[in-house]
Amino acid sequence: MIGMTSLIILAVAGISSTPVPVILDTDLGDDIDDTWALAALLASPEFDLKLITLAFDDTPKKTALVAKILQAMGRTDIPLGTGVKTSNKPINQSAWLGDYALSSYPGKIHEDGVQALIAAIHASTVPVTICVIGPQTNIKAALERDPSIAKKARIVSMAGSVRVGYEGAPQPAPEWNVVADIAAARAVFVAPWEITYAPLDACGQIRLKGDPFRAVTTSETPLAKTVTANYDMWSNRKQYPGDSSSTLFDTLAVYLLAQDLLCTMETVKLSIDDKGCTREDEKQGRPVRCAMKLKDPAAFGQWLVNKVTGAAK
Numbered sequence: 001m002i003g004m005t006s007l008i009i010l011a012v013a014g015i016s017s018t019p020v021p022v023i024l025d026t027d028l029g030d031d032i033d034d035t036w037a038l039a040a041l042l043a044s045p046e047f048d049l050k051l052i053t054l055a056f057d058d059t060p061k062k063t064a065l066v067a068k069i070l071q072a073m074g075r076t077d078i079p080l081g082t083g084v085k086t087s088n089k090p091i092n093q094s095a096w097l098g099d100y101a102l103s104s105y106p107g108k109i110h111e112d113g114v115q116a117l118i119a120a121i122h123a124s125t126v127p128v129t130i131c132v133i134g135p136q137t138n139i140k141a142a143l144e145r146d147p148s149i150a151k152k153a154r155i156v157s158m159a160g161s162v163r164v165g166y167e168g169a170p171q172p173a174p175e176w177n178v179v180a181d182i183a184a185a186r187a188v189f190v191a192p193w194e195i196t197y198a199p200l201d202a203c204g205q206i207r208l209k210g211d212p213f214r215a216v217t218t219s220e221t222p223l224a225k226t227v228t229a230n231y232d233m234w235s236n237r238k239q240y241p242g243d244s245s246s247t248l249f250d251t252l253a254v255y256l257l258a259q260d261l262l263c264t265m266e267t268v269k270l271s272i273d274d275k276g277c278t279r280e281d282e283k284q285g286r287p288v289r290c291a292m293k294l295k296d297p298a299a300f301g302q303w304l305v306n307k308v309t310g311a312a313k
Helices: 004-015 032-044 059-073 113-123 137-145 146-149 182-190 211-215 222-233 251-255 296-308
Strands: 021-026 048-056 080-082 130-131 153-157 195-197 265-272 278-280 288-295
Touching: 021 113, 032 048, 032 059, 032 222, 032 251, 032 296, 048 059, 059 080, 080 113, 113 137, 113 146, 113 222, 113 265, 130 265, 130 278, 137 146, 137 182, 146 153, 182 265, 182 288, 195 251, 211 222, 211 251, 211 296, 222 296
Parallel strands: 021 048, 021 130, 048 080, 130 153, 153 195, 195 288
Antiparallel strands: 265 278, 265 288
């Protein structure tokens, strides 16, 4: 029996010419890696990006930020949905956002992003992939309103820490996207859809340095110029060397939407404890397809550079 992931990989490989429908659920505006991930997704014609929903903290402000980014990248055809607001925490790309007025965005904006996500799933004639690269608050809210969406979608998420922690630490750690909303992560686990994780084990040390990084910062493509401008004005930029990106966790989730050749994949039974740790649990865990290691970090970096600079074929 062929699973949903296999069918999607076959479709992207060319057996089907129809782009795979994707919803991006992101907390873009916190860490800068979401901006890189968005650029990589926009550079992938094998996907039909149906909707971007904004997650966690000040989601109205984040909606404005993504609207301005899409305008700069020339992609105002993509609808936006404002997700569940959890705080008034300032965003980390406010310097780049400036006084941008959301009313100037020519595309569609849904004030109720959760309902827009549900509607987009049901409107599709084929299963939808939800790429979750932030806390899973919006997905939990959608499941509470309409549990049937789990029968028409799958999850690909940057989340968790199975055997390796931050910066390659030999012990797993509570990973931000899980620990920020443990109840939401657990709710997504309970739902009967297929889940693929890009945990810290594989994505926790993804950085572009030297020539690959400069290939992006010197590129004149709208994607690369917008990513570079946001990174330069990101509130945490000074924490990283001038010739290096920050850790680009979320880009691996985009890669895993349709391929895994550069990853060592395992199906691991996981449960989420009260501290937000994703622990291996053979007895009560749920199966999660996990990228446990990058086989060739340099090749992955080149994939990302090619996407953001427009060199991808």
